[in-house]
Amino acid sequence: MLSNKPFELVCPAGALPALKAAVDNGADCVYTGLKDNTNARNFTGLNFDDAQLREGIRYAHDRRVKVLLALNTYPQTATWSRWTAAVDKAADFGVDAIILADPGLMEYAKTKHPQLRLHLSVQGSATSYEAINFYYEQFGIQRAVLPRVLAMPQVEHVVKNTPVEIEVFGFGGLCVMVEGRCALSAYVTGDSPNTVGVCSPGKAVRYEQTPEGMETRLNGVLIDRFAEGEKTGYPTLCKGRFEVNDETYYAIEEPTSLNTLELLPHLMQIGVKAIKIEGRQRSPAYVAQVTKVWRAAIDLALKNRQGYTVREAWMAELNKVSEGSMHTLGAYYRPWK
Amino acid sequence: MKLALGPLQYYWPRQQVLDFYEAIAATPVDIVYLGETVCARRHELRVQDWADIAKKLAAAGKQAILGTQTLIESESDLKTLRRVIDEKDFLIEANDMGAVRLLSAEKRPFVAGPFLNIFNAATLGMMARLGAVRWVMPLEMSAAVLADLQAARPSGLETEVFAYGRMPLAFSARCFTARHFNLQKDDCQFKCLEFPDGLLIKTREGEEFLTLNGIQTQSSKVYNLIGEVDAMCDLGVDILRISPQSQHTLALLDVFRRHIDGTLDAEAARSEMVDLGLAEPCNGFWHGKAGLEQIAA
Numbered sequence: 001m002l003s004n005k006p007f008e009l010v011c012p013a014g015a016l017p018a019l020k021a022a023v024d025n026g027a028d029c030v031y032t033g034l035k036d037n038t039n040a041r042n043f044t045g046l047n048f049d050d051a052q053l054r055e056g057i058r059y060a061h062d063r064r065v066k067v068l069l070a071l072n073t074y075p076q077t078a079t080w081s082r083w084t085a086a087v088d089k090a091a092d093f094g095v096d097a098i099i100l101a102d103p104g105l106m107e108y109a110k111t112k113h114p115q116l117r118l119h120l121s122v123q124g125s126a127t128s129y130e131a132i133n134f135y136y137e138q139f140g141i142q143r144a145v146l147p148r149v150l151a152m153p154q155v156e157h158v159v160k161n162t163p164v165e166i167e168v169f170g171f172g173g174l175c176v177m178v179e180g181r182c183a184l185s186a187y188v189t190g191d192s193p194n195t196v197g198v199c200s201p202g203k204a205v206r207y208e209q210t211p212e213g214m215e216t217r218l219n220g221v222l223i224d225r226f227a228e229g230e231k232t233g234y235p236t237l238c239k240g241r242f243e244v245n246d247e248t249y250y251a252i253e254e255p256t257s258l259n260t261l262e263l264l265p266h267l268m269q270i271g272v273k274a275i276k277i278e279g280r281q282r283s284p285a286y287v288a289q290v291t292k293v294w295r296a297a298i299d300l301a302l303k304n305r306q307g308y309t310v311r312e313a314w315m316a317e318l319n320k321v322s323e324g325s326m327h328t329l330g331a332y333y334r335p336w337k
Numbered sequence: 338m339k340l341a342l343g344p345l346q347y348y349w350p351r352q353q354v355l356d357f358y359e360a361i362a363a364t365p366v367d368i369v370y371l372g373e374t375v376c377a378r379r380h381e382l383r384v385q386d387w388a389d390i391a392k393k394l395a396a397a398g399k400q401a402i403l404g405t406q407t408l409i410e411s412e413s414d415l416k417t418l419r420r421v422i423d424e425k426d427f428l429i430e431a432n433d434m435g436a437v438r439l440l441s442a443e444k445r446p447f448v449a450g451p452f453l454n455i456f457n458a459a460t461l462g463m464m465a466r467l468g469a470v471r472w473v474m475p476l477e478m479s480a481a482v483l484a485d486l487q488a489a490r491p492s493g494l495e496t497e498v499f500a501y502g503r504m505p506l507a508f509s510a511r512c513f514t515a516r517h518f519n520l521q522k523d524d525c526q527f528k529c530l531e532f533p534d535g536l537l538i539k540t541r542e543g544e545e546f547l548t549l550n551g552i553q554t555q556s557s558k559v560y561n562l563i564g565e566v567d568a569m570c571d572l573g574v575d576i577l578r579i580s581p582q583s584q585h586t587l588a589l590l591d592v593f594r595r596h597i598d599g600t601l602d603a604e605a606a607r608s609e610m611v612d613l614g615l616a617e618p619c620n621g622f623w624h625g626k627a628g629l630e631q632i633a634a
Contacts, residue, residue: 074457076456076457076482076485077458077489078482078485080457105459107463125433125434125452125454126433127408128410128415128435130438131433131435149410154410157412177507177509178408178508178510181407181452181507181508182507183476183477183504183506183507184506184507184547186628187477187506187556187629188628189627190621190625190626190627194456194477219627221540221546223540240540242546243541244517244537244549251516251549252554253511331511335521335523
C-alpha cells in the first residue's frame with residue numbers, strides 16, 4: 001500500500017496506453033475498469049483484461065502511483081457473481097482501492113477482503129455527510145466521490161462533517177444530473193448507466209444528412225440538428241437542443257466541459273483530498289495533456305496557495321481537448337444551478 | 338393487492354393540494370405518500386402541513402406515509418429531513434441513504450424508496466436488516482430482474498411497483514424550469530406553480546420527449562402497467578403506486594381498483610384510461626426495453 005499524498009490527482013485510464021500516459025505525466029492515482037458491465041465506462045475497445053491489469057498495476061506501482069478499480073455499476077441478482085469475482089480479482093491483483101456504488105457489493109467486499117480499501121463511487125449519489133457517513137459506518141469506506149451537484153460552501157460543509165476523505169470532479173465531461181439517479185439513457189435506449197455502465201451508447205446513435213441539416217439521433221429520437229458550418233456534436237441526450245414552449249435551445253445543458261482549475265487552491269483549503277479527471281473513454285494523448293496541466297497546477301498550488309493563478313498556457317492546452325471547447329464551473333458556482 | 342398514491346411531484350397552490358387530499362380521503366386508495374420530495378424551495382406546504390394532511394388521511398383509514406427529499410444538498414435540506422423524520426406517528430419513505438442512516442439509527446421501520454437503487458438480493462436484504470418494511474422497485478427495473486429479487490425477498494418485506502404516471506427519470510442541482518425563464522434557481526419566482534403537470538420538452542421535429550419539473554426530469558409518456566397487473570400478482574407484488582396528476586387522478590385510482598378487484602378486465606380498463614392520461618402510455622422498462630417503448634400485451 002502506497003502512502004497518501006496531501007492532495008491527489010486521480011486520472012482516467014481507459015486502457016493500458018492511457019494508464020502509462022497518466023503515470024508518466026504526474027498522476028498520483030489512476031482509475032481503471034474491467035472489460036464488462038461492472039464499471040460505468042463499459043465501452044467497446046476500452047478497459048483491461050487480466051494481463052493488462054497486472055501490467056498496469058506493475059507499471060504504476062513501480063513509479064509509486066496507485067491503481068483504483070471502478071466496479072461502480074449496480075449488480076443484479078442473476079449476474080451477481082460477476083461483480084463479486086471482480087472484487088476478488090481486485091484484492092488478488094493488489095489494486096490500491098475499489099470504487100463501488102452498490103451497498104450489497106460493499107458488504108461483500110468488507111466481509112471477504114477487510115484489508116481492501118473502499119471508495120464510494122459518484123454513482124452512489126451521496127450528496128450529504130449523512131449519506132456518506134452511512135457508508136462509513138456500514139462499510140468503512142475511506143473516500144467518497146461527490147456527485148457534481150454541490151456548490152463550494154456545500155462541499156466544505158460535507159468535508160467538515162465526515163471522517164471520510166472527499167474527492168471531487170475537477171475536469172472533463174459534465175453530468176448535469178446526479179450520477180446514479182439518472183435513467184434518461186435507459187428511457188431512450190434501454191441501456192442504463194446504473195446497470196449496463198453506459199450513457200447514450202454509440203450503437204443507438206445515427207447521423208443523417210438531411211435538407212434541414214445534419215441530424216443526430218439516439219434510438220430514433222432527434223437529439224440535435226446542425227446547420228451548415230456548425231460543428232456536429234455527439235448526441236449525449238441531455239446535451240441536445242430541444243423545444244420548450246416553441247423556443248429551441250439547450251434545454252438541459254450545453255455541450256460543455258467542467259474545468260475547476262481556478263478553484264484549486266480553494267478546494268485544497270477546504271480540505272478536499274483528491275481531484276478527479278473524467279475521461280476513461282478519451283485518448284492517451286488527451287490523458288497525457290490534461291494530466292500534465294493539472295500536475296503543474298497542483299504543484300504550484302501546493303507550493304504557494306496564495307500566489308496561485310491559472311496560467312494562460314494551461315487553459316489554452318485544456319481548451320484544445322475540451323468537449324465543445326467550452327468550460328463551466330458547474331454547480332461549484334452557484335448561479336449555474 | 339393494495340393501491341398507493343405516490344408523492345405529489347409537482348408544485349401546486351396550497352388550496353389545490355388541500356382540496357386534492359380531501360378528495361383522496363374518500364377514494365378506495367389504501368396508502369398515501371405525502372411530502373415535498375423534489376425541491377426544497379417549494380413552500381406552499383410545510384412539513385407540519387403535510388403531517389396535518391397525514392393525520393386526516395389516517396383518520397379516514399389510509400396508511401399515510403411521509404417521504405423525504407430525494408436530492409439533499411445543504412444543511413437546511415438536512416434540517417428539513419430531520420424534521421420529517423421527527424414525525425414519529427407516521428412511517429417514513431427514505432429517498433436517500435442519509436435518511437436511511439437517520440431512521441436506522443433510531444431503529445425506526447421505513448419504506449426504502451424508488452431512488453435507493455436496490456438492484457440485487459444482497460442490497461435488499463441489507464435494507465431489510467436496517468429496518469425497511471417495504472421497498473419500491475427502481476423505475477428502470479424489469480419484471481425479469483424483479484422476479485429474481487422476489488425469490489430472494491426477506492419475509493415480511495412488502496414490494497411496491499410504480500405502476501402509473503410520468504416517470505421521475507433524473508434529478509439535478511440545476512432547476513430546468515427556472516432555466517427556461519432565464520432565472521437562477523435561487524430566484525426562480527416559483528415558476529413551477531404555472532405547470533401543474535410539468536413543462537413539456539419536444540424534439541426539434543415536434544415529438545414529445547421529456548417533462549421538466551424543476552430540478553427533476555420526467556418522461557413525457559405515462560408509464561402504465563395496467564396490462565401487467567396479473568403478472569405482478571404472480572410475482573407477489575403487494576402494492577401498486579399511482580403518481581398524482583392535476584386531472585383525473587381519482588378516476589385513474591378507480592380504474593386500477595376495479596381492475597385489481599376483478600370487476601374490470603384489462604382491455605376495458607385500458608379503454609377507460611385513454612382519455613385520462615397526460616400523454617400516450619409506455620411500459621418498456623417492465624419488459625426490459627427502452628423505457629419509452631410500448632410493448633403490446
